[in-house]
Amino acid sequence: MAVISDVHRAVDLDDLLQRMAESEGRPRVLAGGTDLLLQYPAAEEESLALVDVTRVDALKRIEDGPDGLRIGAAVSLSDVMRSEPVLSRFGVLAEGAAVVAGPQIRNLATVGGNVCNASPSADTIPPLLVLNARAELRSKAGERSVALEEFFVGPGETVLEPGEILASFLLPWPQEDTVASYTKVSPRQAMDLAVVGVAVALERVDGKLVTRIALGAVAPTPLRATAAEEYIHSAGRLDEATAAEAGRLAEEAVSPIDDVRGSARYRRAMVRRVVARDLLRLYERLDGEVVA
Amino acid sequence: MNITLQVNGVEHQVGIDPGDLLIDTLRENLNLTGSKKGCATGDCGACTILLDDTPVTSCLVLSATAVGKEITTIEGLATNGDLHPVQQAYVDFSAVQCGYCTPGIIMMTVGLLDENPHPSDHEIREGLAGNLCRCTGYSKIMLAVRGAEMTMSEDS
Numbered sequence: 001m002a003v004i005s006d007v008h009r010a011v012d013l014d015d016l017l018q019r020m021a022e023s024e025g026r027p028r029v030l031a032g033g034t035d036l037l038l039q040y041p042a043a044e045e046e047s048l049a050l051v052d053v054t055r056v057d058a059l060k061r062i063e064d065g066p067d068g069l070r071i072g073a074a075v076s077l078s079d080v081m082r083s084e085p086v087l088s089r090f091g092v093l094a095e096g097a098a099v100v101a102g103p104q105i106r107n108l109a110t111v112g113g114n115v116c117n118a119s120p121s122a123d124t125i126p127p128l129l130v131l132n133a134r135a136e137l138r139s140k141a142g143e144r145s146v147a148l149e150e151f152f153v154g155p156g157e158t159v160l161e162p163g164e165i166l167a168s169f170l171l172p173w174p175q176e177d178t179v180a181s182y183t184k185v186s187p188r189q190a191m192d193l194a195v196v197g198v199a200v201a202l203e204r205v206d207g208k209l210v211t212r213i214a215l216g217a218v219a220p221t222p223l224r225a226t227a228a229e230e231y232i233h234s235a236g237r238l239d240e241a242t243a244a245e246a247g248r249l250a251e252e253a254v255s256p257i258d259d260v261r262g263s264a265r266y267r268r269a270m271v272r273r274v275v276a277r278d279l280l281r282l283y284e285r286l287d288g289e290v291v292a
Numbered sequence: 293m294n295i296t297l298q299v300n301g302v303e304h305q306v307g308i309d310p311g312d313l314l315i316d317t318l319r320e321n322l323n324l325t326g327s328k329k330g331c332a333t334g335d336c337g338a339c340t341i342l343l344d345d346t347p348v349t350s351c352l353v354l355s356a357t358a359v360g361k362e363i364t365t366i367e368g369l370a371t372n373g374d375l376h377p378v379q380q381a382y383v384d385f386s387a388v389q390c391g392y393c394t395p396g397i398i399m400m401t402v403g404l405l406d407e408n409p410h411p412s413d414h415e416i417r418e419g420l421a422g423n424l425c426r427c428t429g430y431s432k433i434m435l436a437v438r439g440a441e442m443t444m445s446e447d448s
Contacts, residue, residue: 003311004309006310009356033352033354033357038333038334050310052354101334102423103418103421104340105422108349190421190422
């Protein structure tokens with residue numbers, strides 16, 4: 001069983017990156033702690049050195065820019081779900097943040113932590129995926145930006161290298177008329193993990209329907225249902241039949257497991273139904289007309 | 293390591309290990325046993341305290357990272373022997389049975405009404421979604437929150 005040997009409270013980004021670069025003991029980032037403090041006792045290492053990032057102002061900002069909205073990795077989920085620019089332009093992310101655990105946990109937990117924990121069921125990840133989020137990574141050696149889709153390697157595993165941290169997310173400004181939603185399927189209404197998480201975004205580009213569909217808790221990592229997305233694009237319309245076909249294609253993309261929260265069969269069925277339903281609901285919002 | 297914690301307006305010097313949890317430091321080092329360690333996984337809310345006026349589960353906070361923040365526990369609510377309006381409402385509406393969850397629920401209620409003085413029923417339920425009570429069935433807790441809301445809006 002691992003013990004925590006040291007907690008360094010980083011004062012700024014330079015201090016943080018310097019600490020992370022020190023190879024000895026390979027420090028772990030401590031953000032909200034709501035996942036890490038439950039997991040570390042089972043860590044392989046005998047002792048863990050933690051670097052607290054919650055006092056680093058550079059990681060706690062939400063900033064408008066010409067290329068999009070930049071959200072610091074250490075912004076709490078409570079602050080994400082109340083942020084005016086998030087609510088007005090990226091509401092689906094606020095929807096995801098608002099259904100994580102309960103209020104006390106959301107006050108501690110950060111959006112970067114929810115992503116770096118890389119749980120397949122994390123509620124902020126499918127919304128970030130349909131928003132085309134980029135993950136901005138920093139280390140003492142430099143910085144790089146990766147599409148969030150490429151950030152996850154497996155359950156709990158990401159592309160972060162030793163000494164590297166997730167600093168922020170860049171959310172490109174969506175079109176004015178983009179609509180999006182997140183549906184969390186879970187047995188309880190609060191304090192529970194998603195059995196299936198479905199985020200869908202829908203917009204019209206040059207008169208053609210463009211949709212992005214991201215699924216959580218149904219594969220080793222959250223994933224995009226690209227075959228379903230392409231089908232809607234080529235079909236060029238959304239109605240009961242095309243939505244149902246997109247649901248079927250989304251179901252083909254998943255590889256869920258059986259666990260205490262739900263069976264693989266249930267997860268598959270819910271992906272099919274929720275994707276089809278949410279596509280139709282969003283289409284009504286996009287066009288302001290009811291689909292027969 | 294030695295740290296200074298600001299709890300209920302008083303500074304305390306405490307010797308801790310880097311991995312010590314705030315709930316344990318409060319209970320074991322400072323003898324503030326009002327906050328309860330129920331699940332120790334953030335699920336039950338019995339350890340809820342305020343950190344800089346924000347409700348958090350103190351079983352998921354390292355004492356080392358609470359340095360420099362104002363910590364408020366159930367022991368810090370009463371003033372000069374007078375119960376806080378939220379405490380009084382839980383008494384008046386018999387919203388307490390075994391009492392184990394009560395300090396955490398009261399702290400969450402204080403945080404909820406501070407942020408949203410006139411919540412809807414839905415907002416109260418959402419606000420208390422992270423606190424488990426196995427005795428009351430929550431009906432009297434809902435009434436107590438409404439009672440506290442009324443006294444607090446009369447006072448202000």
